[in-house]
Amino acid sequence: MNGDNGGVSDADALRINPSILAADFVNMQAELGRIRSADFVHVDVMDNHFVPNLTFGPQMVERIQATSPIPLDVHLMISDVDRWGPGYAELGAASVTFHLEAATDPVALARRLRSIGSRAGVAVKPATPVEGLFDVLDEFDQILVMTVEPGFGGQSFMADQMPKLRRLADEARRGGSSVWLQVDGGISESTIAQAAEAGADTFVAGSAVFGADDPDAAVASLRDRALRAHRH
Numbered sequence: 001m002n003g004d005n006g007g008v009s010d011a012d013a014l015r016i017n018p019s020i021l022a023a024d025f026v027n028m029q030a031e032l033g034r035i036r037s038a039d040f041v042h043v044d045v046m047d048n049h050f051v052p053n054l055t056f057g058p059q060m061v062e063r064i065q066a067t068s069p070i071p072l073d074v075h076l077m078i079s080d081v082d083r084w085g086p087g088y089a090e091l092g093a094a095s096v097t098f099h100l101e102a103a104t105d106p107v108a109l110a111r112r113l114r115s116i117g118s119r120a121g122v123a124v125k126p127a128t129p130v131e132g133l134f135d136v137l138d139e140f141d142q143i144l145v146m147t148v149e150p151g152f153g154g155q156s157f158m159a160d161q162m163p164k165l166r167r168l169a170d171e172a173r174r175g176g177s178s179v180w181l182q183v184d185g186g187i188s189e190s191t192i193a194q195a196a197e198a199g200a201d202t203f204v205a206g207s208a209v210f211g212a213d214d215p216d217a218a219v220a221s222l223r224d225r226a227l228r229a230h231r232h
Ligand code: DX5
Pocket: 019, 020, 021, 022, 042, 044, 075, 148, 149, 150, 151, 152, 153, 154, 155, 184, 185, 186, 187, 204, 205, 206, 207, 208
């Protein structure tokens, strides 16, 4: 991990989290070995209910957790997350992010995740406003602003989410919050600077990393671009 506490005002505290959705599922261990400089491995759990796609559940995540040299950043795109979310913290994931739209009591769930020992994240789909989170920012360790409709890799980055990210970053800065601001969807060499300028400090990239000939070099190059944009 390259960051310390990851405060949004610390330009050096950026995280690049490759999404294994774009990796070869039957060679996961080898794929994890190709992203050694990553800060976290982003693990997309989809239930074919909250989103129209299906990936894997706790059994697979448990095996990834057991074999990965890099901590896990689990992104739950599942319904009934109050019930199923804590299990991912219990199996040892460093960070568990659930969708605001899927939780009945987001603050209670975040507290539960933290009490188990994981970081607690909350994600918002493109049509979901973030203002409702402003009063409870410190209940979370990470807020994920989706820059595509969740469900599939390889979609185009939604630049129209940048004003929302900017409002969130302003609010976090105003309140002195150390919450990490994550973006996920369509992050590449050509889009990462926009997200960094708008205030993101934690970047998920699937196809831009695993679609590259050298995934680890792609991580380094994304980090470099984000750092340069962040300093402006
Ligand atoms: C989409 C997932 C993303 C996905 C991103 O619903 O949450 O994590 O893997 O893939 P790219 O980077 O290819 O858009």
